[in-house]
Amino acid sequence: MTSRPVWQSYSVNGHDEGVMRLGIGHARQILIVPPLFDEANRTRRMLVQTMRFLDQACVGSLLIDLPGCNESRQGLQQQSLDNWRHAVRECAGQCAATHIVSLRGGSLVDDGEADLPHWRLAPAKGASLLKTMIRTRIAGDKEAGKATTEAELLEAAKASPIELAGNLLAPDMVAQLAAAEARELPVLTVRALGQGIIGSPLWLRAEPQDDPAMSAAIATDFAAWSASCGG
Amino acid sequence: MPFVADPTETAIRELLVDVLGVAPATVAAMTDDTPLFGALPELDSMAVAGLLTEMEDRLDIMIDDDDVDGDLFESFGSLVAFAKAKVAG
Known part of the structure; x- marks a missing residue:
């Protein structure tokens, strides 16, 4: 039996942002920070299915909406990685x-x-995410008969927001992405796909897809991991 | 002598499955002459962006986009040859 999803809000910098919760009554509450930009859309269905499996295992979970994404009233162009870290x-x-x-x-x-x-x-490097968006922008411009270079885009991004693959990104966001790498933390488990988690890298695909077996594998791993490290 | 798959070629096959979602059996059957761009519906100019970045990450190479032209994705063989040249430095 799966609980009903509950949509709540959290407050950040005076604004309300959304968070979807499943299994609010369980002792463990796992906050899920999804992939960024387009990759979030491609993985959302798989992640929500993961949350349902977790609920069945009596583990609660929350899927955060970052400011400027989904139903947020904030603009994406006002965001930076620092803002998002604060929101999390x-x-x-x-x-x-x-x-x-x-x-x-x-x-x-x-x-x-x-x-x-x-x-x-x-975990992805910020520079790789940025590079893919820049390549997408250049490919789109090329199809429209316009020649754009990476250097031109990065120069323009120093002064004002630029549009990359449908995302309007502020100078701070572009600069922080270019340098960002996942930081070391005291209690940290890192998994690569194929290491205990069998599935497809849905975040790389052109279209949103589903992978229930992968959702189940992730939920099983979360449940065992979260039981082993407190909560 | 037993057949040993070249690691770069194997990485490219995995890349086509992972990034483009092409069926593993289709990718396994590809030879050097198998046409890609224009023949593989999953491979469009937008998919190329993700493919190049993932190729850089997995093979630990840097790809200068000026090196990338239509010939690169003409066939499976041309893509593997490009990747091997980059890996060799």
Whole structure:
């Protein structure tokens, strides 16, 4: 029997942002920081299925909406990785999260509440995420008959927000992405795909897809891991 | 002498499955002459962006986008040859 999902909000910098919760009554409450940008859309269905499996294993979970994403009233162009790290910390505190897990780019902003146990799947470098968005922008411009270079885009991004692959990114966001790597934390488990988690890297695909077997594998790993490190 | 798959070629096959979602059996059957761009519906110019970045990460290489032209994705063989040249430095 699966609980009904509950949509709540957390407050960050005077704004309300959304968080979807499943299994609110369970002792363990795992905060999930999804991949960033397009990769979040491609993995959301798989992550929510993971939350259902966790609930069945009597583990609660929360899927954070970062400011500027999904139904947020904030603009993406007002965000930076620092903002998002602050949002994750606020959400973890206000929703009494006991553990934090992150995927891909989510691992770049999951470290605001460093004392909680962390689990990461396939953490991505900010520079790789940025490079893919820049390549997508250049390819789109090329199809429209316009020649754009990476150097031109990065120069323009120093002064004002630039549009990359449908994302309007502020100078701070571009600069922070270019340098960001997931930080070391006191209690940290890192998994690569194939290491206990069998599935497809859905975050790389062009279209959102599903992988129930992968959701089940992740949920099983979360449940065992979170039981082994407190909460 | 037993057949040993080249690690770079294996990485490229995995890349096509992982990034493009092409069926593993389809990728396993590819030879040097198998056409890619224009023949593989999953491979469009937007997919190329993700493919190049993932190729850099997995093979630990840097790809200068000026090196990338239509010929690179013409066939499976051309893509593997490009990757091998980059890995060799």
